Amino acid sequence: xxxxxxxxxxxxxxNGLVKAVDDVxxxxxxxxxxxxxxxxxxxKSVLAQSLMxxxxxxxxxxxxxxxxxxxxxxxxxxxxELCALRGNELxxxxxxxxxSLNPIFKVxxxxxxxxxxxxxxxxxxxxxxxxxxxxxxGIHQPQQxxxxxxxxxxxxxxxxxxxxxxxxxxxxxxxxxxxxxxLDVTIQAQILGLLKxxxxxxxxxxxxxxxxxxxxxxxxxxxxxxxxGKIVEEGTAEDIFYQTAMPYTWSLLRAIPSLKLTxxxxxxxxxxxxxxxxxxxxxxxxxxxxxxxxxQCMDTEPELTTAGDHHKKACLLTAQxxxxxxxxxxxxxxxxV
Amino acid sequence: MLRYIATRVVSxxxxxxxxxxxxxxxxxxxxxxxxxLILGQDASRASIHQLENKLGLNEPLFIQYLDxxxxxxxxxxxxxxxSSESVKGIIISHIGPxxxxxxxxxxxxxxxAIPTAVIAVWKRNTLLDPIFISLSLLGVSIPAFWLAxxxxxxxxxxxxxxxxxxxxxLSRNFFNGLYHLFLPAVILACVETGxxxxxxxxxxxxxxxxxxxKTARAKGLxxxxxxxxxxxxxxxxxxxxxxxxxxxxxxxxxxxxETIFTIPGIGxxxxxxxxxxxxxxxQGVILFIAxxxxxVNLLVDLIYTLLDPRIRYN
Numbered sequence: 001x002x003x004x005x006x007x008x009x010x011x012x013x014x015n016g017l018v019k020a021v022d023d024v025x026x027x028x029x030x031x032x033x034x035x036x037x038x039x040x041x042x043x044k045s046v047l048a049q050s051l052m053x054x055x056x057x058x059x060x061x062x063x064x065x066x067x068x069x070x071x072x073x074x075x076x077x078x079x080x081e082l083c084a085l086r087g088n089e090l091x092x093x094x095x096x097x098x099x100s101l102n103p104i105f106k107v108x109x110x111x112x113x114x115x116x117x118x119x120x121x122x123x124x125x126x127x128x129x130x131x132x133x134x135x136x137x138g139i140h141q142p143q144q145x146x147x148x149x150x151x152x153x154x155x156x157x158x159x160x161x162x163x164x165x166x167x168x169x170x171x172x173x174x175x176x177x178x179x180x181x182x183l184d185v186t187i188q189a190q191i192l193g194l195l196k197x198x199x200x201x202x203x204x205x206x207x208x209x210x211x212x213x214x215x216x217x218x219x220x221x222x223x224x225x226x227x228x229g230k231i232v233e234e235g236t237a238e239d240i241f242y243q244t245a246m247p248y249t250w251s252l253l254r255a256i257p258s259l260k261l262t263x264x265x266x267x268x269x270x271x272x273x274x275x276x277x278x279x280x281x282x283x284x285x286x287x288x289x290x291x292x293x294x295x296q297c298m299d300t301e302p303e304l305t306t307a308g309d310h311h312k313k314a315c316l317l318t319a320q321x322x323x324x325x326x327x328x329x330x331x332x333x334x335x336x337v
Numbered sequence: 338m339l340r341y342i343a344t345r346v347v348s349x350x351x352x353x354x355x356x357x358x359x360x361x362x363x364x365x366x367x368x369x370x371x372x373x374l375i376l377g378q379d380a381s382r383a384s385i386h387q388l389e390n391k392l393g394l395n396e397p398l399f400i401q402y403l404d405x406x407x408x409x410x411x412x413x414x415x416x417x418x419x420s421s422e423s424v425k426g427i428i429i430s431h432i433g434p435x436x437x438x439x440x441x442x443x444x445x446x447x448x449x450a451i452p453t454a455v456i457a458v459w460k461r462n463t464l465l466d467p468i469f470i471s472l473s474l475l476g477v478s479i480p481a482f483w484l485a486x487x488x489x490x491x492x493x494x495x496x497x498x499x500x501x502x503x504x505x506x507l508s509r510n511f512f513n514g515l516y517h518l519f520l521p522a523v524i525l526a527c528v529e530t531g532x533x534x535x536x537x538x539x540x541x542x543x544x545x546x547x548x549x550x551k552t553a554r555a556k557g558l559x560x561x562x563x564x565x566x567x568x569x570x571x572x573x574x575x576x577x578x579x580x581x582x583x584x585x586x587x588x589x590x591x592x593x594x595e596t597i598f599t600i601p602g603i604g605x606x607x608x609x610x611x612x613x614x615x616x617x618x619x620q621g622v623i624l625f626i627a628x629x630x631x632x633v634n635l636l637v638d639l640i641y642t643l644l645d646p647r648i649r650y651n
Contacts, residue, residue: 054554058462079560087557094548094555102549102567104574104645113566114556149646165556 001205002051002173003027007065009043009050012058016278020046020060022229025304030172031203035216035237037252038226041274044209045095047226048177051207052092053082069173088118091166095178097159101150107161108146114165133164137194156187163194170202177209192219213256217241222310225249228275228285231304235311245313245322247293248286284316292317292325338642345635349628356627357409360620361402370394371418371614392418405620414624415617419610424621427606434504435595435602438525439587441518445526446533446583453530454537459564461542469538476531485524485597492520502599521598525591529583536579540572547571574644581637588633589626 009021020043028034038044049055051067053074067074069090074082086092094100102110111130112123119126127146134142137160150158159179166174176195180188192215199206208219216223216237223240225233225248233246244250251270261267272289275281281288287297297316307313317325372388373380389395393404408415414424457469493501499520507514544550545568553567590604599605603622610618641648 049551052555054551083557083559085557086555092555094551096548099548100552102553102571103647104570105567106646113558117557117562151647162552165552169557 001028001030001070003066003068004051005066005068007047007050007067008063009046009055009060010063011046011060013278018277019043019229019280020277021050023065024226024229024231025065026224026231026234028173028205028207030205031199032222033199033206033208033220035220035223036207036209036226037211037213037216037223039211039252039274041228041277042226043229043277044226045177048092048175048207048209051173051175052086052090053077054086054092084118087114087166087171088169089172091169091171091174093159093162093166093174093176093179096182097155097162098150098182100162101158103150105149106146107148107150107153111146111161111165111168114168118169129168130164133167134161136167137161137164138190139164155183156190159183159187159191160194163191163198167198167202171204173205173207174198175207175209178211179208180215181210181212188215195219213241213252225252228280229277230285230314231312232286232314233307233312234304235308239308239311243308243311245307245311245319246315247290247317247322247325250326251289251291284314291329292322342635342639345638349631352631353624353627357406357620357624358402360623360627361405362398364616364619365398365401369614371616374614375418405617409624414621417610417615417618419613419615419618424617427618428603428621428625431601431603431606433506434600435588435590435604437507437514438518438521438591438595438600438602439584441515441522442525442529442587443580443584445522446529447580449526450530450534450537454534454541455564455569457534457538458541458545458568459560461545470535473531473535473538476527477535478531479527481524481528481591482593482597484527485521485594488520488524489597502597504598504600517598518600521594521600524594525587533576533579533583536576537572540575541568544568544571570644574641577637577640577644581633581640585630585633588629590622 004027005025007021007024008019011018011020022043024047026034036044036047046055046060050060050062051074062075065075069085074085077085101107108127108130111133112126115121115126115129115133116123121129130146131142134145139145139157139160145153145157145161150161153161159182163179174195179195180191183191195206195208196219198204206219208216210216220237223233223235223237224231225240225246227248233240233244233249235243235245239245240249241253244253248270254268255270257267270289275285275288281298283296283298283300284290284293284302287293290297294316300316302314302316304312304314307319315322370385370389372385372392372394376385376388386395393401396404405415412425414428416423417427420427453469457466460466489501492499500517503517505514505517541564545564549571550563550567553563558566588603590602590607592604592608594600595602595604596608603625607619607622609615610622
């Protein structure tokens, strides 16, 4: 349904060209869930907004690639055609529900506006639909909610409203950019459950963008790990968690704090910072931070190659070399774990 | 809401009290003797002294202030020492021209500022934006007196399209009145438009970067719906403050423009009464201006509650 081929999205900033999305390809089928995981600054939000063509342009531009939605390239569509798609076939949920509703309009008005932007229906009908949507996303007093201003509602409520808005056009693809980052853990679970329900009900394809591996582990059929604008590993949750084939993913997994840790244990982190996307390092982008980097990694850029059935990785190390390195690494510094 | 307004009005009292004290002291401590001024250069010492006694100028300052305050509390602003009319009457007779000029200038300002700001934001990535910024900066920086003289020279002297000066009450002849107010209103609007359009543009650009704008776009709204509904209304909130300050400033009389065009408004009244050392009038006018400022600020605060539901006064 959606196919991204060799997409590049660069940002023309005052510091130079930022390669936020650099040659990314993936596809998603109807009813499927894909998780895109990466640190802040890995380009995942720019990628998500590219899919809706919501990046401010300038400064963002697309020097290469295509985004085929049902066979047609979104990059070649006019603003008018895009408006017809957005909120209708393609919908998006943003990171911060506290700020993604307009503070000066009532919830009902914003929801009805979303409904009426694609369907020429009377206000009364749109209102009835809005109420239905609100109860669909688990809001118990939709009448009252419609009359509220966003600031009168909790974060979880607001995210439900944003989801209701996104659902108003019964989209084929829902892009959720860090949908639960700003929410409490208990609310997170509810919102994720809601997304799952929606998917079953509407057969919506969902792309979840997050930095939280735990979220995608539960939801995603396939996971893409993104690092400095590139996809570095791709596979099922099983592949990513148990057959990890790329040192970056491995470091990311190790950085998840475990409940088994006591307060004397050190938290694991990935040394260094994500690379500057204006002038990325030579060779593999992760090589400066990679504990297993070889001299070859510093000057040869790895391609995304097959590592299993549906499993791909962008790493020069062979599976065997990677295993050995991991083993050596863990033996070398057991006291630090 | 009513309670909020009531509290705000009550809180005006100490402010106005302090204003009255400052005004009174500054005026009475400046050199210059109204009695001597009224009677002219040839007046004898005795007659000056007699008039001073009559006006109460020989009393201690404290007593003079108390007398003034006593009358003020009954709504009596005193009498002009120059024309012996009541100060209240004088101010009221000068409000009309100033209000007319203010409303005219405000309408012109908004008519120009709002569309240009919206267009500048709409075409924000084109050459229009730097042009807009330079023009608004120019508008803010041009001194009103210079622009006034220049425009009079061009549009009243070289090409006599508009009158050089003068004022016709709108109640007597509406269109002729507007015709006379046109140049002064344009001059005031030029200065204010630069500021207000710039505020509106900056507010809109800020709103464009907000997440709710992204949500509005993601809904599939057209760019015009996004800009005019979501972005514009949010940008109105900071702009209202500037418009409020502008209105208060204009209602307090624009000394320069009113003087150049001989418009008998508050600004001209103030200047004339300063020349005449007409203490009661000066005090009355300044007090009036202070009240205008405070009331306009109150109005702006009330407009906020309409524009932004997050602001609620209790």
